[in-house]
Amino acid sequence: MEGRKCLGNRGITADMNVVTVEGLDRIYGSGRTRVEALMEVSFCLAPGELSVLVGASGSGKTTLLNMIAGFDHPTGGTVRVLDQEIGVMGETALALFRRQHLGFVFQALNLIPTLSATENVELPLTLLGIPRSARRVRVCELLECAGLRDRAAAMPGELSGGEQQRIAALRAVAARPKLLLMDEPTSCLDSSNTADLVGLLLDLNQGEKICMLLTTHDQRVTRAVPRSIRLVDGRIADGQD
Amino acid sequence: MLELYARMIIRSLRLRLRRSLVTFLGVAVAVAALVILESIMAGVGDAMLENTVALHHGHIMASWEGDERLAGLRGADVLNRTQRAGMLVKDERQAPIRLYGIDPDKERKHTVVARKLIAGSYLAESDSVIIGQPTAEILRAAVGDTIVFWRHDARPETFRLSGIFSTAVPALDGQLAFVRQDSVQANRHEAAVFTSPGEDLDTLKRIIRSKLPREAIVRIWRESLAELNQLIELNQVAMNVVLVLAIVILAFGVSSTAFVSVDERSHEIGILKATGFTPANIVWLIVLEMVLLVGIAGMAGLVAGGLVVHLWSIVGLDLSRWTSDNPHFIASGVIYPRATFRAFALPLAVAIGCGLVASALPAWKAASASVTGALRQI
Numbered sequence: 363m364e365g366r367k368c369l370g371n372r373g374i375t376a377d378m379n380v381v382t383v384e385g386l387d388r389i390y391g392s393g394r395t396r397v398e399a400l401m402e403v404s405f406c407l408a409p410g411e412l413s414v415l416v417g418a419s420g421s422g423k424t425t426l427l428n429m430i431a432g433f434d435h436p437t438g439g440t441v442r443v444l445d446q447e448i449g450v451m452g453e454t455a456l457a458l459f460r461r462q463h464l465g466f467v468f469q470a471l472n473l474i475p476t477l478s479a480t481e482n483v484e485l486p487l488t489l490l491g492i493p494r495s496a497r498r499v500r501v502c503e504l505l506e507c508a509g510l511r512d513r514a515a516a517m518p519g520e521l522s523g524g525e526q527q528r529i530a531a532l533r534a535v536a537a538r539p540k541l542l543l544m545d546e547p548t549s550c551l552d553s554s555n556t557a558d559l560v561g562l563l564l565d566l567n568q569g570e571k572i573c574m575l576l577t578t579h580d581q582r583v584t585r586a587v588p589r590s591i592r593l594v595d596g597r598i599a600d601g602q603d
Numbered sequence: 604m605l606e607l608y609a610r611m612i613i614r615s616l617r618l619r620l621r622r623s624l625v626t627f628l629g630v631a632v633a634v635a636a637l638v639i640l641e642s643i644m645a646g647v648g649d650a651m652l653e654n655t656v657a658l659h660h661g662h663i664m665a666s667w668e669g670d671e672r673l674a675g676l677r678g679a680d681v682l683n684r685t686q687r688a689g690m691l692v693k694d695e696r697q698a699p700i701r702l703y704g705i706d707p708d709k710e711r712k713h714t715v716v717a718r719k720l721i722a723g724s725y726l727a728e729s730d731s732v733i734i735g736q737p738t739a740e741i742l743r744a745a746v747g748d749t750i751v752f753w754r755h756d757a758r759p760e761t762f763r764l765s766g767i768f769s770t771a772v773p774a775l776d777g778q779l780a781f782v783r784q785d786s787v788q789a790n791r792h793e794a795a796v797f798t799s800p801g802e803d804l805d806t807l808k809r810i811i812r813s814k815l816p817r818e819a820i821v822r823i824w825r826e827s828l829a830e831l832n833q834l835i836e837l838n839q840v841a842m843n844v845v846l847v848l849a850i851v852i853l854a855f856g857v858s859s860t861a862f863v864s865v866d867e868r869s870h871e872i873g874i875l876k877a878t879g880f881t882p883a884n885i886v887w888l889i890v891l892e893m894v895l896l897v898g899i900a901g902m903a904g905l906v907a908g909g910l911v912v913h914l915w916s917i918v919g920l921d922l923s924r925w926t927s928d929n930p931h932f933i934a935s936g937v938i939y940p941r942a943t944f945r946a947f948a949l950p951l952a953v954a955i956g957c958g959l960v961a962s963a964l965p966a967w968k969a970a971s972a973s974v975t976g977a978l979r980q981i
Contacts, residue, residue: 434973434975454881457882457884461878466878474874476610476614476615476871481610488604489880490879491604
């Protein structure tokens with residue numbers, strides 16, 4: 363790591379981890395129905411780092427992403443994002459934190475059906491109160507980068523699955539978050555669309571310096587990403603710091 | 604943010620067009636029905652009042668001792684009358700009576716007695732008298748007979764029976780008789796004051812009092828005709844009960860629509876929360892959508908209801924079949940629905956209030972749902 367170097371106007375420094383997970387447990391149910399989804403998970407993600415979470419189905423990948431995003435609460439341990447402990451934040455505080463610092467791409471059906479492609483990408487910027495002209499410049503830049511300029515006015519129902527996922531990725535990075543989480547973003551895509559999306563993610567990671575963590579079963583994605591964290595039965599098998 | 608809400612809400616309503624239309628129609632019909640019902644009830648109240656005051660009382664009744672007459676009042680017609688109590692005598696038969704000296708032309712315009720003659724004619728001659736059917740039966744008198752009005756402190760006066768009336772109101776038919784005002788002398792005076800609807804009767808009462816002797820009795824119909832007042836209030840209570848039932852039905856309808864809407868959009872709500880919508884943002888989105896839908900439907904209902912009331916107020920609603928024997932509908936059983944401020948404001952307020960309250964629970968449910976739970980719903 364370099365010395366403390368300010369990366370932007372939100373007070374994050376180069377030696378501050380974007381994500382710090384320590385001794386994270388997530389246990390569902392009790393007694394005979396007890397399921398240990400995550401046990402003693404610890405790792406860190408540095409600013410601009412691109413990592414992939416791999417593991418069999420049910421190994422806890424999605425649960426871990428949900429913990430980091432604050433969609434679910436830990437049974438034990440802590441998750442810190444940008445030095446904020448996620449598990450103790452209230453719903454409103456979490457929403458405001460996500461709005462400013464976090465992007466999320468789900469497996470499918472990511473777009474708001476009542477908003478066009480442009481409006482979907484624009485949504486986080488609108489929530490942050492950014493003026494319309496600045497929003498439009500940013501959205502045009504992103505659509506251009508993803509090769510979707512001609513689909514700007516299309517409604518989600520008029521977009522292909524691949525286009526929807528790319529629009530979702532653009533929306534997730536529109537507000538220049540410090541962390542982008544993606545839960546199997548390529549699982550519903552064919553190889554051509556997967557390649558397009560992975561290419562877009564790599565471009566965004568390099569261009570926007572966003573720390574990215576995604577889950578996948580796709581070897582092509584895993585190969586394209588520098589760091590892999592493997593989960594087996596809710597525990598990190600390799601890739602831990 | 605408001606622009607975003609508006610865009611999302613309008614497109615959401617369009618996207619789920621069938622559900623939106625069903626809710627729209629339900630609310631519009633309910634509001635229109637409430638407007639019509641309220642207006643009919645106002646019309647019924649008006650008809651009961653106008654029919655009843657047209658019996659004799661007027662909107663304001665004043666009585667006093669002395670020779671003064673109540674002068675004309677702006678915005679009101681004054682029917683001055685004289686009044687004496689005594690006995691009507693024919694042959695050996697007699698009946699206690701209150702004999703009124705009236706101005707036949709003015710009375711014909713405002714009161715019902717001239718229209719309720721069952722025999723003979725109205726007060727054509729200076730010595731004419733008209734009496735009620737029960738009095739005629741007691742006296743065994745027929746049109747053309749000579750009748751004597753007798754008082755212990757005055758000399759008898761002779762009249763010719765020109766007409767017999769029947770209003771079906773015992774107090775009127777059995778106790779009152781009418782002669783031309785110029786044919787009797789009396790020192791007890793009475794004035795029935797008739798006004799247009801909406802006139803401030805309390806102010807008019809004060810003006811009348813200021814023009815009469817201090818001991819004059821001046822009463823608004825509400826004070827004299829307590830039974831009628833209660834009946835009109837009872838109608839209002841019945842209307843309020845209907846209103847409460849409508850609120851409950853409307854609230855259930857709107858609430859179930861909002862719940863279906865929230866259930867259908869769980870995934871979308873999950874995405875919104877993941878993108879940074881706060882619970883309050885979600886609540887606003889759901890509540891505003893329902894309030895907008897219900898508000899527009901309510902306005903449409905007001906217009907539809909208003910049109911029906913307007914047309915009905917022109918042609919009238921003939922309820923004579925159910926009112927012909929009712930003393931409060933003596934003159935006419937035709938109701939003219941009247942659109943009051945309450946008839947318009949209340950249903951709209953009820954609809955919007957229902958939209959607000961009934962969508963609050965579904966909105967809270969949406970706002971408090973976990974992102975992971977919401978995203979599992981497709």
